[in-house]
Amino acid sequence: EEYLVESGGGLVQPGGSLRLSCAASGFSFNNFWMGWVRQAPGKGLEWVANINQDENEKHYVDSVRGRFTISRDNTRNSVLLQMNSLRAEDTAVYFCVRRNRVVLWSRLDVWGQGTTVTVSS
Amino acid sequence: DVQLTQSPSFLSASVGDRVTITCRASQAIDNFLAWFQQKPGEPPKLLIYAASTLQSGVPSRFSGSGSGTDFSLTISSLQPEDFATYSCQQDHVYPWTFGPGTKVEIK
Numbered sequence: 001e002e003y004l005v006e007s008g009g010g011l012v013q014p015g016g017s018l019r020l021s022c023a024a025s026g027f028s029f030n031n032f033w034m035g036w037v038r039q040a041p042g043k044g045l046e047w048v049a050n051i052n053q054d055e056n057e058k059h060y061v062d063s064v065r066g067r068f069t070i071s072r073d074n075t076r077n078s079v080l081l082q083m084n085s086l087r088a089e090d091t092a093v094y095f096c097v098r099r100n101r102v103v104l105w106s107r108l109d110v111w112g113q114g115t116t117v118t119v120s121s
Numbered sequence: 122d123v124q125l126t127q128s129p130s131f132l133s134a135s136v137g138d139r140v141t142i143t144c145r146a147s148q149a150i151d152n153f154l155a156w157f158q159q160k161p162g163e164p165p166k167l168l169i170y171a172a173s174t175l176q177s178g179v180p181s182r183f184s185g186s187g188s189g190t191d192f193s194l195t196i197s198s199l200q201p202e203d204f205a206t207y208s209c210q211q212d213h214v215y216p217w218t219f220g221p222g223t224k225v226e227i228k
Contacts (some may be wrong), residue, residue, distance in 0.1 A: 047217040105171040111164035
């Protein structure tokens with residue numbers, strides 16, 4: 001079975017940094033795009049970032065561009081999200097997701113359980 | 122950015138009811154739309170992608186339709202396990218965006 005397990009969440013002060021990790025298992029990790037989606041408390045889902053198999057294509061939502069960096073390690077089947085200059089509005093559960101491309105279409109078909117990031121003084 | 126609006130935002134229904142949720146995009150997105158189901162404390166679960174393609178393992182009572190700017194998710198006969206929040210998501214253009222969600226509760 002296919003799994004994604006996130007780690008690295010926690011409490012951090014505004015302006016601080018945090019690094020989220022996502023460990024994948026049960027599928028050929030280096031064949032898939034990966035990404036992150038977040039959900040603030042009591043709010044809807046927000047796509048954060050995507051990365052392709054070779055790390056030569058990355059996309060970010062405007063609110064995190066320049067502060068967050070997505071990367072991956074295909075030897076360790078992991079995807080990372082380095083989060084710098086954190087703000088209160090970054091407080092959320094962060095989900096690691098697999099992007100499965102089917103011809104032209106994408107589907108976010110595997111999700112981790114999420115890791116909680118709280119930005120507060 | 123493509124804004125997605127959903128209606129209704131809240132829906133009260135009974136087991137066995139036919140339920141339809143709509144999602145409208147602020148610009149045409151062809152059929153690059155997915156639907157997710159989320160229960161409290163759980164990650165979202167993919168139901169439909171490419172507007173109308175049922176994800177493997179999802180019951181056939183779920184169906185999706187639409188293209189361009191107007192889409193819908195229909196549950197043909199609501200089951201107890203279907204009470205949840207449903208969200209649409211577009212992957213036609215970056216940034217990918219989600220709708221605000223529709224909460225389906227038991228009447």
